Amino acid sequence: MSDYDDFGEPLGAPIGLAARAMAARPMPYLEGLNPAQCAAVEAMDGPVLMLAGAGTGKTRALTTRIVHLLNTGRARPNEVLAVTFTNKAAREMKNRVGQMLGETVEGMPWLGTFHAICVKLLRRHAELVGLKSNFTILDTDDQIRLLKQLLRAANIDDKRWPARMLAGVIDNWKNRAWTPESVPASDAGLFNNQGMELYAAYQARLLTLNAVDFGDLLLHVVTIFQQHSDVLEQYQRWFKYILVDEYQDTNVAQYLWLRLLAGGHKNICCVGDDDQSIYGWRGAEVGNILRFEADFPGATVVKLEQNYRSTHHILGAASGVIAGNEGRLGKTLWTDKTCGDKVRLIGHWDGEEEARWIGDEAEAMQLGTRGDAGISLDDMAILVRASHQMRAFEDRFLTIGLPYRVIGGPRFYERMEIRDAMAYFRVTVQPEDDLAFERIINTPRRGVGDKALQSIQMAARAAGVPLLAAARKLLEAGEIKGKAKGALQVLVDGFARWASVAADPDANHVELAEVILEESGYTEMWLKDKSPDAPGRLENLKELVKALEQFENLQGFLEHIALIMDNASDEDEEKLTIMTLHGAKGLEFPAVFLPGWEEGLFPSQRTMDESGVKGLEEERRLAYVGITRAEALCTISFAANRRVYGQWQSQLPSRFIDELPEKHVEVLTPPGLYGGGYGAAGMAPSATMEAKAASADAYSSPGWRRMQSRQQERGFGAPREASKAVIDVTANASFTQGERVFHQKFGYGYVMGVEGDKLDIEFERAGSKKVVARFVVAADRADDVPF
DNA sequence: CCAAGGCCGGTTTTT
DNA sequence: CCGGCCTTGG
Numbered sequence: 114m115s116d117y118d119d120f121g122e123p124l125g126a127p128i129g130l131a132a133r134a135m136a137a138r139p140m141p142y143l144e145g146l147n148p149a150q151c152a153a154v155e156a157m158d159g160p161v162l163m164l165a166g167a168g169t170g171k172t173r174a175l176t177t178r179i180v181h182l183l184n185t186g187r188a189r190p191n192e193v194l195a196v197t198f199t200n201k202a203a204r205e206m207k208n209r210v211g212q213m214l215g216e217t218v219e220g221m222p223w224l225g226t227f228h229a230i231c232v233k234l235l236r237r238h239a240e241l242v243g244l245k246s247n248f249t250i251l252d253t254d255d256q257i258r259l260l261k262q263l264l265r266a267a268n269i270d271d272k273r274w275p276a277r278m279l280a281g282v283i284d285n286w287k288n289r290a291w292t293p294e295s296v297p298a299s300d301a302g303l304f305n306n307q308g309m310e311l312y313a314a315y316q317a318r319l320l321t322l323n324a325v326d327f328g329d330l331l332l333h334v335v336t337i338f339q340q341h342s343d344v345l346e347q348y349q350r351w352f353k354y355i356l357v358d359e360y361q362d363t364n365v366a367q368y369l370w371l372r373l374l375a376g377g378h379k380n381i382c383c384v385g386d387d388d389q390s391i392y393g394w395r396g397a398e399v400g401n402i403l404r405f406e407a408d409f410p411g412a413t414v415v416k417l418e419q420n421y422r423s424t425h426h427i428l429g430a431a432s433g434v435i436a437g438n439e440g441r442l443g444k445t446l447w448t449d450k451t452c453g454d455k456v457r458l459i460g461h462w463d464g465e466e467e468a469r470w471i472g473d474e475a476e477a478m479q480l481g482t483r484g485d486a487g488i489s490l491d492d493m494a495i496l497v498r499a500s501h502q503m504r505a506f507e508d509r510f511l512t513i514g515l516p517y518r519v520i521g522g523p524r525f526y527e528r529m530e531i532r533d534a535m536a537y538f539r540v541t542v543q544p545e546d547d548l549a550f551e552r553i554i555n556t557p558r559r560g561v562g563d564k565a566l567q568s569i570q571m572a573a574r575a576a577g578v579p580l581l582a583a584a585r586k587l588l589e590a591g592e593i594k595g596k597a598k599g600a601l602q603v604l605v606d607g608f609a610r611w612a613s614v615a616a617d618p619d620a621n622h623v624e625l626a627e628v629i630l631e632e633s634g635y636t637e638m639w640l641k642d643k644s645p646d647a648p649g650r651l652e653n654l655k656e657l658v659k660a661l662e663q664f665e666n667l668q669g670f671l672e673h674i675a676l677i678m679d680n681a682s683d684e685d686e687e688k689l690t691i692m693t694l695h696g697a698k699g700l701e702f703p704a705v706f707l708p709g710w711e712e713g714l715f716p717s718q719r720t721m722d723e724s725g726v727k728g729l730e731e732e733r734r735l736a737y738v739g740i741t742r743a744e745a746l747c748t749i750s751f752a753a754n755r756r757v758y759g760q761w762q763s764q765l766p767s768r769f770i771d772e773l774p775e776k777h778v779e780v781l782t783p784p785g786l787y788g789g790g791y792g793a794a795g796m797a798p799s800a801t802m803e804a805k806a807a808s809a810d811a812y813s814s815p816g817w818r819r820m821q822s823r824q825q826e827r828g829f830g831a832p833r834e835a836s837k838a839v840i841d842v843t844a845n846a847s848f849t850q851g852e853r854v855f856h857q858k859f860g861y862g863y864v865m866g867v868e869g870d871k872l873d874i875e876f877e878r879a880g881s882k883k884v885v886a887r888f889v890v891a892a893d894r895a896d897d898v899p900f
Numbered sequence: 901c902c903a904a905g906g907c908c909g910g911t912t913t914t915t
Numbered sequence: 916c917c918g919g920c921c922t923t924g925g
């Protein structure tokens with residue numbers, strides 16, 4: 114009947130038999146699990162909800178459950194569907210299952226992210242939604258460019274109605290599994306009453322491009338399942354057990370997808386924590402997890418509440434904060450660890466001082482000033498609400514030479530040069546990929562401007578063929594003139610040549626990639642480029658080519674890249690991590706800094722404006738996630754003043770600070786200073802009394818004294834008065850080329866050039882910068898610079 | 901086809 | 916206040 118009965122996957126060893134033999138043996142993997150974890154592993158049949166608080170050994174329970182299913186012969190590895198949200202989580206699970214099973218079992222083909230699994234499914238059944246199985250996956254950038262074209266075609270001013278906004282609207286609809294036909298009338302008014310039409314036009318355009326966006330991966334598969342019960346039933350039978358990680362983050366489309374697949378046997382195990390739902394803004398529905406027992410009657414609910422990560426005080430503080438939320442499923446985390454240090458709270462004068470203090474503190478902790486052995490920088494993290502907060506820390510750490518790593522900057526594959534190179538690869542393997550072709554038709558500049566492109570586009574539309582084919586036709590017909598003619602011919606011929614190499618299974622795709630970048634002139638473009646980031650970009654291109662080695666061909670690689678966000682860089686040196694709270698979910702660090710706990714920043718004003726109490730609760734969960742990342746030391750801070758869009762604003766301490774239970778907190782801020790703190794003006798009136806009491810003895814608290822003595826050791830007098838002083842001691846100083854100098858922000862460097870009062874300086878850590886002379890001192894006077 | 905200037909906007913982000 | 920994007924002018 115169909116050619117996918119065997120699901121295209123090797124079955125590997127006769128697992129059924131092997132498993133039966135193993136089932137008689139003891140199950141060593143169950144040892145060391147606590148009773149709740151055991152229950153979650155052993156409740157194999159029927160729906161199971163595993164409510165796993167932060168740090169309660171969720172991944173261990175989940176992987177053990179998979180091993181148990183395989184080991185008892187309930188399912189073969191390729192009959193278990195295990196879904197995660199991130200590639201990282203998928204990889205970790207794969208590794209851990211592999212480790213527990215030993216090397217005998219081949220990897221599990223259906224363990225992966227929602228998106229990766231959907232790609233696999235959609236490739237098999239693409240024709241059912243009008244696609245070919247070699248469809249391209251567009252990323253956000255492609256998506257925006259496509260929408261811009263549609264807006265232009267529809268004569269819509271994309272100033273007032275930006276493509277980004279439309280992309281957001283469409284994404285939201287796709288997250289809810291709404292096709293253009295099923296968008297409810299209540300949403301008809303969105304995007305200037307034209308959202309639905311544009312959505313339909315966009316989907317039609319994607320089909321002609323043989324392309325999908327991320328949302329489509331799920332949406333199309335759900336559509337297929339809904340419209341082709343025969344296909345659905347096969348998968349329902351095939352996937353004997355389903356496991357879902359981070360269930361609280363599922364959106365409606367993912368939820369429907371899971372319900373459809375689990376519809377037969379209902380052997381679905383969802384793992385999640387309602388208190389860690391922080392992705393509501395991108396369509397996640399906490400409701401999915403809150404409703405689980407209603408959706409799957411008779412479900413077994415297991416709560417994992419023993420925390421193996423954090424000390425008592427840290428858990429207490431986190432629990433106190435999260436208790437402010439309504440409508441929780443309710444868990445009580447406990448630990449048998451020591452009380453440890455209390456959560457430390459400190460207020461600062463401004464954001465720069467906060468960065469300075471954290472930098473000093475990190476150095477002190479690294480050296481072990483606290484009387485213990487010292488903590489590796491790898492074990493410390495600064496978790497911020499918004500990425501712009503990172504800059505203050507980067508600036509400061511650059512100055513003092515504290516090694517750090519920022520997680521979540523522009524990702525490798527989002528960089529311009531990588532996307533350009535990949536566009537060449539995409540056209541090579543998929544000549545219909547018009548978006549990719551448009552991207553590189555004039556990159557590097559080859560004299561093919563708007564005019565030439567427009568005539569190609571018109572020809573393509575008229576003939577109903579892709580752009581590359583249209584370009585070839587126009588050239589043959591001699592209809593392209595001037596500079597564009599020769600260059601375009603070279604490009605078109607190039608693609609023909611490269612495509613034939615790519616089609617040859619014996620050809621080496623890594624060499625092909627190098628040839629493409631060489632012959633197209635792309636590498637040369639960057640070699641000629643004199644901008645400071647050109648060498649870095651060439652480096653990235655090299656890395657890209659190197660990454661190709663791990664794949665069989667270009668197609669395989671492109672697919673991988675489209676779905677992966679790996680940011681592999683060499684990590685030899687110890688570094689302190691700076692990342693957003695969102696990015697930190699699932700991670701843990703011995704020492705965590707949580708700066709910027711101020712009203713408006715955290716909780717974010719915008720979230721509260723847009724989503725009211727619901728938004729505030731999500732922010733509170735974010736606070737909970739932040740605190741629970743810490744194993745031993747958690748330091749929360751806030752500043753009384755902060756520059757917001759260039760304006761100095763005075764800030765109020767976050768309401769979450771008032772929610773921290775007093776008994777788990779040590780206040781380092783002296784009362785009255787820095788205009789804030791537990792007990793300063795601006796706090797919620799209800800908490801004032803309690804807070805005043807808390808801060809009354811702040812001066813005598815061990816933390817405060819420790820801080821004082823440390824600052825004195827370093828020769829810092831009063832912590833702050835000096836900070837505002839301008840470095841004008843050298844206002845009249847002159848510098849000469851080659852002189853070694855010091856800058857408060859960028860550290861040490863050498864003067865490369867002098868133009869009036871501006872200096873061209875090559876800094877040791879911050880690279881080359883143009884700096885006004887009065888902000889710089891001679892290197893031997895660096896000690897005069899007040900910190 | 902490119903460079904300079906004006907204008908708007910400015911959370912979180914995986915796939 | 917800073918940076919990205921788009922427009923305009925050469």
